[in-house]
Amino acid sequence: MKAADFSYHEATNIQDAINIKAKDEEAVILAGGQSLLPALNMRLSSPSCLIDISKISGLDDIKIDGDYLFIGALATHSHVMKNELVLKRMPCLIDILKMVAHPAIRNKGTHGGSIAYGDPAAELPALAVATNAEIIVSGQNGDRSIHAKDFYLGLFETAINQDEIVIGIKYPLLKQEQAILFEEVCRRHGDYAMAGLIANVNKIGNKVNDLSLVYFATGDKPDSADKTAKLYLENGYDYSNLKNSLNSEIDFAGDLNSSSEMKLHLATILIKKVLNKLEA
Amino acid sequence: MDDLKVNQNPKLGSIDRPNSYIGRSVPRQNAKKHLDGGGQFVDDLTLPRMVHVAFLRSPFAHAEIKSIDVKNAKQSDGVIDVFTAKEIDEVCKPWVGVLGHLGEMRSPEQSPLAKNIARWQGEPVAVVIANSRAQAEDALELIEVDWLEKDAQVDMETALDPNAVIIHPELGNNLFWTRTVNQGDVDKAFKEADAVVETTLDFARHTGVTLESRGIVADWNKAENKMTIYHNGQAPHMMQHIIAKHLDLNEGLVRIISRDVGGSFGIKVHVYPDEMAVTAISKKLGRPVKFIADRLESFTTDIHARCHKISGKLGVDKNGKILAMEIDDLSGIGPFSMYPRTSAIETNQVLNLSGAPYVIPNYKAVGTVVFQNKTPMCQYRAVGHPIAVAITEALIDKAAYKIEMDLDKIRKINFIPDNSYPNKSPSGVPLEDLSHQASMDKLLEIMDIKEIETKKKDDYEKGILSGYGVISMCEVTNPSPLFYGVGGAHISSQDGASIRLEGSGAIHLSSSITEQGQGTEAIMKQIAADQLGVKLESVRVTLGDTDATPYGGGTWASRGAGIGGEAVLKAARKLKDNILNIAAAIMQTDKDSLDIEDNNVIRKNGGEGISLQKLAETVYYRGHEIPKGTNPELLATASFLIEGIPFVFTNSAMGCQISIDQDTGIIKINKFWAVEDCGTQINPKLVEEQIRGGVIQGIGGALFEECVYDDQGNMQNATMADYLVPMAYEMPDIIVDHVTTNSGRSIIGAKGAGEAGTGGAPAVIMNAINNALKQVGAEVISQPITPEKVLKALGKI
Structure with a gap:
């Protein structure tokens, strides 16, 4: 588990990093390295060059x-x-x-x-x-x-x-009547979730008058569920209806810890869990 | 000194005296070394002219190796050589993982590198030797293998079918070993029973996940014909024998050094093909060779464990008395039985241990062990216990529910009574000095089931499913020669200790027991200082070096304290006797009027004594001052082994309380209780660490850990991100308590303490979950109990 050879460039400023990246298609950016370095060591990735941007000042404001x-x-x-x-x-x-x-x-x-x-x-x-x-x-x-x-x-x-x-x-910046609510279900604390939801809520008092739902760990990218959000605004929390809606709106991809069926179930449940937080 | 526990063993003398360290949680000195980064692990070692290796491992579960072309790899930067089976076999003879005492076992010869056919994903096929590990890995990519992928026998349940893929054609089928135990007449008893319950449980494969991965440096010295091996194993003398035997070396000239070891759990007590290849490479090249398994290699080549499917049946009368128990267990062990302990032992322990705490007059058990194209499986902490305890305790809960009896009551009326030992398990294994009744009483005292029941009802009203379980178990510890030696394995069941008083007054102790982080060194020091009458800090300890310690078995099967500790106790008493004889001669008094306290020989009636330092100086430097004829030996050695019985068993009782999130299937263990009877506790804090650590590993087995394979036999989750071990957040409050029944087999009275948590937690957690699920008519029967399995049981998905 040792990375294949690569060259290393410590970028002094953004332009410096951009110049190298523009020239070398196989160069990659190294920032914190928490995903990149394991991939290198497992030889899942063997870039020509690591452009280390971590020493560039002013990029952490x-x-x-x-x-x-x-x-x-x-x-x-x-x-x-x-x-x-x-x-x-x-x-x-x-x-x-x-x-x-x-x-x-x-x-x-x-x-x-x-x-x-x-x-x-x-x-x-x-x-x-x-x-x-x-x-x-x-x-x-x-x-x-x-x-x-x-x-x-x-x-x-x-x-x-x-x-x-x-x-x-x-x-x-969040408006007065706006709340960002978050919930995820994972096997262990700190793991990638089996399914997770971020809800952007507009409310009057505790009443939701606008809602967007974005899932993670469900498909190949963050999954927006606009139709399902609309359905919720119209009919409130109805497990079967929301589940059907999510099923038609998102292409759930199963993984080692949860099947697509499990993810669909959790995605539905998460709407309840997230919106319960409004009351709390 | 803190945390004095009442020492209930009169053979050890009064606790109310100086230097009474046995039974006290004194801090372990080697913990500071590790905190300070001062440990010396195999990978810390660099020797002159040392080279590194990387193995080409089979990417397939089953494949023919039509050809291997290493030409380009040999040209790669920094490469010294590339070997395949042909070169390694010139110096290393194959082995066979069978023993003679458990009926017929059938396993083929295994060599360090696969030749012609690879039989599991991860089996080593070729090896690159280079100046660095990175260069060796670069060259691996240049080895060209012409593979012909074959059908793999992945599923153990179809391994004996007529159309199964036969992994070793010369054996005719995939059966490795089978055993039947039959006591009494189960069929008749089931007919007479008022209630008969049945279940079938599944246990996934998992592995030990040691913090430090396997590692070895082999250093062949041609001039001296000497092989020195730095190895992070558990049994140095066993390895000494095996390396000598298979490399055709003079056993006396093989030295195994095991310095600090970062966890082992039984993973590191086996003979691994890659490690044998490393010793062979050193022999061929005449250079030190280092191999450190990376995490991917750990997951696909460290032994796996469990992988059982077990059916059970229990018959009780209307009063809850057990009349009969029957089990049928199937286990898959990969393509080879491991050497030299064999891969039959887990199943054998399942047959021996099921029902062991209870009086069960009719008992039948069948075990079947089959080959499959997965990583080899063998003994890991609490060998067989989780399966035996889970099937027994699941059946007992089921019977209790059926006849509507309390979970603790049904156990109490069936326990082998504490006052009836020596006795036998339902399988016929001799048992002695156990305390199931007292341990369950203690458990119920600290657990308060009434309160838990009330909370369960309240929770249910609130829509929360909560539940609890209580279990009892026996643990195999302190094995005798009847475990391995009788079957033909060169694994010592005897352990030795050697102790000396040095010229400075310091005490040096060496023992054949080894340290893997559990505190062996600390307890050995405590026993020696306690029995000798010296301050703890005046004792230093040497472990893990075949050239420097007495001969013995090492650390496994919870044998360190009970066997190795007794040897230290006996050696310390002998040395004390020698010291007092010399002191009596010097002081011209009766030996019985003298004792040793705080590093001084004292007169029991008062008056001037002599320090051990002065006494040693007199003996070593001014021997002429000692009266003629006095034995001047300030060195004593002793050995110990368990005789007459296969094992000294330990017992424990455990409870836990859990709740289930019905929406997500997530299980929360709210509290866990463990009562252990390991006899004398030498260091209560270390005993508690053993129990807590074991419980955590048991939680891993019950809820998280699984080596996931696809249909082709590819392991899917061989990283620490994907293979889930419990971490700090997943660890519940664990309340530990004790009952003390000393072993009558030794003076020290200690039994093993390392198996209970790992062996019992999966059973009690599963029972607690099923206790909760029962309220809605659901049940889980497959471990690990994942959220998805819970939701399926609840009919949610």
């Missing part, structure tokens, strides 16, 4: 940017969890990150890394989609912003170009 909370790509999960702005403006992110692996991994793993890697079982891509976040990438032609829902194309496939690097994520 967390700040208010207009109507957005901006989180720099290199902010580690631990760093985000301890941030005052996050606590005040997007506390759900802290609850979500508590479910991401374990402290040792959160100390190294980065926000941008998780967003860019696009693991369909990971929480942050689904959060980005559910909150209508903007993913900011930087490339040879400068910076551009990609809507999260346009960012994830398929299994580990994103809208990012060869010469581009994720430099940050902009989450729209």
Whole structure:
């Protein structure tokens, strides 16, 4: 379990990293390395070059940017969890990150890394989609912003170009009547979930008047369930109806810990579990 | 000193004296070494001219090797050589994993590297020797093998079918071993029973997952004809014999050194083909060779365990008295029986241990062990116990429900009474010094079933399914020669200890028992210091070196404290006797008027004594001052083995309380209770660690762990992300308590404490889950009990 040979480049700034990535199709970005390094050691991936961006300064900022909370790509999960702005403006992110692996991994793993890697079982891509976040990438032609829902194309496939690097994520600031609710079911704490749900809720009092549902660990990318959300708004929680709706809307893919049937069941149950939190 | 436990063993002397360390939770000194990163594991070792290896392993469960081309691999950077079976077989003779004392076992010869046919995914086929492991792995990719994939016999349940794939054509079929135990007349008894219950349970394959993976450095010294092996095993003297035998070396010139070992659980007590290949490579090249299994190799080549399907039937009369029990067990062990302990023992223990706490006048058990194209299976912690205990206790719960009797009551009226030992198990195995009645009483005292029952009813009203279980079990510990030796294996059942007083006054102890992180060194030190009358810190210990310790069996089957500890006790008493004889001569007094306390020979009636340091200085440097004819030996050696019975059994009672999320199928273990009777506890904290750690492994078996295979025999989850072991979040509160019945076989009175949790937790957890599910008419019968299985049982999916 030793990685095949690769070259290593410690990028001094973003442009430096972009230049190398543009030139070498087989080069990959190393940020926290929590997904990449095991893949290298298992020889599932053998890139020509690792472009280490972890020493680039200023890429881990967390700040208010207009109507957005901006989180720099290199902010580690631990760093985000301890941030005052996050606590005040997007506390759900802290609850979500508590479910991401374990402290040792959160100390190294980065926000941008998780967003860019696009693991369909990971929480942050689904959060980005559910909150209508903007993913900011930087490339040879400068910076551009990609809507999260346009960012994830398929299994580990994103809208990012060869010469581009994720430099940050902009989450729209939550409005007074808005809540982001989160729940997942996993075999062990910190594991990838068997199914997970992030709900973006608009409410008046405890009454939900608008809702979007985004699942993770159900298919090949974050799965939005707009029809099912609408059905819920119309008829409330009805297990069979919602289950049928989800079944037609999402292509559930089973894995080692849960069959597609199990995932469909959990996805349905999660609507109840998540919305129960409104009352709590 | 803290946490003094009342020592109930009068043979050990008063606890109210200086240096009475037995029974106290003194801190273990080697824990600090590990915290400080100061351990020395096999992978920490670098020797001059050392090379590294990587194995090419079969990607198929069953395939013919039509040809292997290593030309390009040999040209790769840093590569020294590439070997296949042909080269390795020139120096290493094959082995056969059978023993002679348990009826006919049939297993073919096995060599370090597969030749012609590979029989499991992960079987080593070729090996690259290079200057670094990374270079060896680079070259692996250049070896060209012409594979012809064959149908694989993956499923054990079809292994004996007429159309099964025969893994070893020379054997005619896939049967490795079978045994039937028949006591009394079960058929007649079932007819007379008022209630008969039946069940069939499934246990998935799982493995031991040691923190430190298997590792070996073999160093052949041509000039001295000496082979030195640095190995993270459990039984150095067994390995010494085996390496000498198969490499045709002088056994006396094979040295096995096992320094720090990061967990073993029985995984590291077997002979592995890749490790044998490493010794052969060192012999061929005359260079030190290192192999450290990576995690993928651990999952596909460390032995697996369990993999049983067992049917059982229990008959009781209307008062709950058990009349008969019958079991039929099937197990699949991969393509070879492991060497030298064989892969029959797990099934054998299932047959021996089922029903063992209870009076069951009619008992029949059939065990069948078959070959299949999966990783070899063999003895892992609590060998066979989880299956035996689960089937027994599941049947007893079922009978209790059927005749509407309390779960504790049905057990109490069927226990072999505490005052009836020596006695026999239903299978006919001799039992002695057990305490099922007292242990269950203690369990009920700390558990409060009434409160749990009330909570269960309240929970049910609230829509929560909760439940509980109580079980009792016997554990195989402290084996005698009747376990392996009688069958022809060169595995010592005797252990030795050697202890000396040095010129500085320090005490040095060596023992053939080994340390894998459980605290062997600490308890050996405690016994020696306690029996000798010296401060703990004046004793240092050497373990795990065939050139430096007495001969013996090592650490496995919970034998360290009971067998190795007794040897230390006897050696310490002999040394004390020698010291007092010398002191009596020097002090011109009667030996019986002297004792040793805090490193000083004292006069019991007061008056001036002599320090051990002064006494040693006198003996070693000014021997002329000792009266003529005094024996000057400040060195004593003793050995111990269990005679006359196969094992010294331990017993325990366990309880747990769980709740089930009916929406998700997630099980939460709210609390776990364990009462253990391991006789004398040398260090109660270490005993508790054994029990807690064992319970956690048992939770793994019950709820999480499974080596998942596809239909072609490919393991699907060979990573730590996909193979689920319980972690801190999954660990419940575990309340540990004790009953103490000393073993009459030794002075120290200790029995083993390492098997209970792993062996009993799967049964009590499954019973508790079924106790909860029963409220809605559901049941689970397959371990691990996953959320999906629970939801299926509940009819939710």
